[in-house]
Amino acid sequence: MKDTKTRILNAAEKLFSEQGIGATSLRSITAEAGVNLASIHYHFGSRENLILRVFERRLGPINAERLNLLNEFGQRAGNSAIPLEKIIEAFIKPPLFCEDAIDDLPASFVQLIGRMHSEPKETQHLLMSLFGDVITSFIAELKKALPEQSEKDLFWNLKFSIGVLGIVLVGEETFRQVLEPELTQNRQATLERMIAFLAAGFRSSGDSPKS
Amino acid sequence: MKDTKTRILNAAEKLFSEQGIGATSLRSITAEAGVNLASIHYHFGSRENLILRVFERRLGPINAERLNLLNEFGQRAGNSAIPLEKIIEAFIKPPLFCEDAIDDLPASFVQLIGRMHSEPKETQHLLMSLFGDVITSFIAELKKALPEQSEKDLFWNLKFSIGVLGIVLVGEETFRQVLEPELTQNRQATLERMIAFLAAGFRSSGDSPKS
DNA sequence: AGACAATTCGAACATTCGTTTTAAAAAGGC
DNA sequence: GCCTTTTTAAAACGAATGTTCGAATTGTCT
Structure with a gap:
């Protein structure tokens, strides 16, 4: 039996992923975790701080491994x-495979990352602060791999990549109704x-677009 | 002064876009619209139905124009x-340029579409039902444009496209903190x-991937 | 053992929520 | 004119929310 703090984090992560953050109450979290309602405020102070900690716990290692992979590939490249493919892999592999990193949780947080992009603005900004130098490092490496492209191009394409990553992380279940179920792999x-x-x-x- | 029903829809759309759906109360909507609290239930019956109508009002014309464009390009192609680029354009242009379609609202709904993907499951499914035949039609046309590709490939790539579309629609403001402000265009x-x-x-x- | 801090518990706090009800007033069509 | 539809006003409903507080409990040290 884990300690109360991580049990709260695990329960919150699971429910946030399943129901969305805004729709999850503190009472449902404590019920899922099997702890007392007041323990959330004892350990985290407020609901918003709990949300932040849930993301922080996962995004920290994920972004660290992103930079790790980028470094590793950099040394291998001398x-x-x-290679462009390797830069992309270093960016999208850690969030895709992050589940077993901390706890034996199911792939709940993978979905949660997908939900990140639609949070209220204040939460958004706080979450983005965990991203800062990751973007910088990847842009720098992309510049070397695609020297003929402008920085603006690279930023846009990286943004597109984040979009693709988000739609994948949000899970197949959402689209299973309208897209084919064979999508699973x-x-x-x-x-x-x-x-x-x-x-x-x-x-x-950089290609001249045929309008 | 528009009638009460559309004023409620406009206010709800604006607040949903700014604060997220779950964080927007009916009272804040009626305050923004300058109408009575009870009028929401008079015109829409319930909160969930209001949410549905907000999306329905926009997604209907958007999806209709998607199919219109696809048809138009189809006739032009004989x-x-x-051309693949035209199929993609027919899919992403309507939501990108939808703002002036119904009312003189700012680009609020464009953001709201981006938020769609992170709603609770029941709302998701209802929203997806507005999408059904659009996906079918576009997959059919993609099959003709890229006959050598499997249907599974096409579904995945279309899913990726939805992800890119979502991240663009959700707005630049989210990433302006960590990405460069020059992204604006x-x-x-x-x-x-x-x-x-x-x-x-x-x-x-279909290309053999170099691992 | 006792003492002290950390933690957990149960209960209650004040607010806010969606919703309903009642009545009255305003608007519009026939 | 009257009659139906729409809108407003005010109030209240039960339920659920985040948060707080004091007491009880547990754990840890000497």
């Missing part, structure tokens, strides 16, 4: 630039599919 | 397949940038 296949799609998109910039 | 340039990115991604499928 003086030459990291293992995560490794999804990763390779995303890398190919995004790499092609990145390389498309 | 017997041959519609007019909507037409954004459209062309997206089309180029997505078309390249679509065409990448």
